[in-house]
Amino acid sequence: PYTGPSAEEILAKRKEYLSPSLFHFFSKPLNVVDGKMQYLFDENGRRYLDGFGGIATVCCGHCHPDVVDAIVKQINRIQHSTVLYLNHAIADFAEALVSKMPGNLKVVFFTNSGTEANELAMMIARLYTGCQDIISLRNEYHGNAAATMGATAQSVWKFNVIQSGVHHALNPDPYRGVFGSDGEKYAKDVQDIIDFGTTGHVAGFISEAIQGVGGIIELAPGYLPAAYGSVKKAGGLCISDEVQAGFGRTGNHFWGFETQGVVPDIVTMAKGIGNGIPLGAVVTTPEIAEVLTRRSYFNTFGGNPLCTAAGLAVLKVMEKENLQENALVVGSYLKKRLTELKDKYEIIGDVRGKGLMLGVELVTDRQQKTPAKAETLHVMEQMKELGVLIGKGGFYGNVFRITPPLCFTKEDADFLVDAMDYTISKM
Ligand code: PMP
Secondary structure, three states: OOOOOOHHHHHHHHHHHOOOOOOOOOOOOOOEEEEEEOEEEEOOOOEEEEOOHHHHOOOOOEOOHHHHHHHHHHHHHOOOOOOOOOOHHHHHHHHHHHOOOOOOOOEEEEEOOHHHHHHHHHHHHHHHHOOOOEEEEOOOOOOOOHHHHHHOOOHHHOOOOOOOOEEEEOOOOOOOOOOOOOHHHHHHHHHHHHHHHOOOOOOEEEEOOEEOOOOOEEOOOOHHHHHHHHHHHOOOEEEEEOOOOOOOOOOOOOOHHHHHOOOOOEEEEOHHHHOOOOOEEEEEOHHHHHHHHOOOOOOOOOOOHHHHHHHHHHHHHHHHOOHHHHHHHHHHHHHHHHHHHHHHOOOEEEEEEEOOEEEEEEEEEOOOOEEOHHHHHHHHHHHHHOOEEOEEEOOOOOEEEEOOOOOOOHHHHHHHHHHHHHHHHOO
């Protein structure tokens, strides 16, 4: 049993010693002391079904024994920087990762986070093309350092830093966007930005295939092929940010970009790929990767033995346990059940997403699509009391984000939907 400090004591210390900008989801934040697969446990041993952990940390389940084993074995042998010395872990994981990539995407740079991966990807695009302008999508999240904060396009995540060389294109949002589900119409805005906002040449384009922080928004069908076409004609590189949608989460495909049938020039990833261990990566072609030989490029812990041993173990677990297939089967079932809830309750304006990356948008008026922000928080809090954790997002804070570890079962899906059903019925 847990014998450490209580939630109140931790909160008091956090208030005194930690960044005042830290926020927590619940009015009475949860003290998680243990994790096992799709479950989290609080200080009293109470179990919670984790419907959100998949994106924050784990893709094959909290403390998956194979991953823990790989980490422990590695830390007992050596943990160091792998920039200066050889070690097999980084090479083995790079080889395995590349085997999951289409086309000529064959060279990996390892980082410690999604922000670092996107910073590097944007710099590579700028170096390769000799241009500065990068187009990103409104409502996206790409990170919180200089370049990535510029590319991120939600005011709540933007500090007053100099934002140079970024243009934000219309968001191809089928639910709230002006052109509905017509991806090609939105993509015309990318061409317009190139024609009217740049020299006609750009460094690149960055987007998520399904927006995570932005509220699980699937880009309208046909958007990426058309947008990529314009960007390529303008000499730019296309970057796919797979930090949330990658690694089998969408069920049908291993990578989010595959849902739109495109092949990017650069792919970035992080979060679940290390199953909770800090790990990010940029994958590109040998020709593009060459630009980083123009100067010295160094990242002390990027690709260190511990993190890459964890990464390789994750890929093996995914294969062994058919987790992508599970994301498809359980995700489709969960989406069907959530869609039935939408038929039952007016307050649910939209149910969307693919695989185990699902969103439920709450509105007080289906016609006006008025965000039901307070209700969203209330349902989340109540579901937590019932033992189910889900996330939220979207510009208006009115979208449930359901992104569990990929080991989620149909029974878990039923429990989650039943808890949501019960909570909404009591409102
Ligand atoms: N890209 C996407 C799509 C993200 O969701 C996030 C994190 N929310 C990031 C990049 C940044 O990752 P990190 O927090 O690891 O820097």
